[in-house]
Amino acid sequence: MKIDWAALGSVFGVSLAVTVGLVTLFTLGIMGLSRRERAVAQGNSATLAVTGAYVCFAACAAAVAYGISLIMTKA
């Protein structure tokens, strides 16, 4: 009986890193958007926050696209 600890360990590490990374990016993006909401309510603009938010969301979208490509080329 040979348990593939290396594969299990890498699954654990990759999953943890990717999940936490994605959720962090996404939360940052949402923070940017709600900052804009507050800024608009006060009549200001928040260009930096909004740009940052869209960069974060673009990274998340790229991760989703990579996920779909993984599904399609599954070996």
Add this chain to the structure above:
Amino acid sequence: MENFSLILAIVVITALAFDFTNGFHDTANAMATTISTGALKPKVAVAMSAALNLVGAFLSVEVANTISKGLVDENGIRPEVIFAALVGAILWNLLTWLVGLPSSSSHALMGGLIGATIASAGMGAVHGDVLVTKVLIPALAAPIVAGVAAMFATRLSYTLGKKADGKAAEKGYRAGQIASAGLVSLAHGTNDAQKTMGIITLALVAGGVVAPDSDPPTWVILSAGLAIALGTWLGGWRIIRTMGKGLTELQPQQGFAAQTSAATVILASSHLGFSLSTTHSVSGSVMGAGLGRKGGVVRWSTATRMLVAWCLTLPAAALVGALAESVTNLGDWGTAVVAVFLIASSAAIWKLSRREVVDASNVNEPEEPAGVVTTAIAAVTPPPAGTVTEDLTATIPAPATTASPDPATPPAAAV
């Protein structure tokens, strides 16, 4: 497609029936968090999941090929063995659905195959070490990996996102949940629809209809994709309720963290060659998300029941598969008996499920005060129906319990 024998036709139909149960059993994996946090309306959620399952079924045939080429020795297996395996898997899926517990459809199928193979070829045909490395270890690892990831992600999103509120945040978390749930649906379509394709192809090879080592025929891909999509679209509302509400109360941030973790674990594990069950990953990540929020509570009683179901999945499906195989061994009438038994017990389980209907209208209601009380309350609350039942209970006390659930059905069906 000449000499398409009767037993082969039965196997194909049973395999499609299994695919269908697989669909509605696993809707919860993709959509439970989305539904319970209100990111999508229940019916929209299952429709989207069904469409993505169908798309997923056409994306690749690699998984189907690993099942039909090599996992089981194609020379020794008879269509009857596959039939018996499917009977065990279907019955276990229906039974766990009835009690609203998520369990792995793949484990049920594997259990059925193991049981049927033991009954047909003896103990020696099963490799115990493969069982441990491919089934037991992943079953333990999946919820832990997904749960830990979801817990950290939830904790982080609550600390980071303290200032994230208002309409923008609400819309954002909705979109995020839908995206990650879609990814899980797509992955489920490629994985699970293809398991059925693999099984059907295996049966066709065993019956001598298609040559060994061939890809699944187009009609197999199409019908397997449709069967799983139809099952998904019907929605296993009982399991969705357990996953979305029964294990823990989920807020949108938690739903997003849980679903992202599940999607990541599923894709990472299958990409790195250590495949983890979708059901186990999602259950684990939901619990992790529950633990990650301050003041979040995981209902360990529900979790324990779920764990027991996971442990029983393989042996129970194996037992039914073995019994079914030994009966089909008695001859053609034995196969007929098993087929009739399968249909009769499926009908009985469905009948039992109608005693307490769970559907799109009440999927988000809490689970605990279930049973006659909830149905009675539901019957009394709407004014027109309420007067009728009160009259009934006043005049004839005895049949009140049987009469009261009836007025509850129309509002449930109307929504």
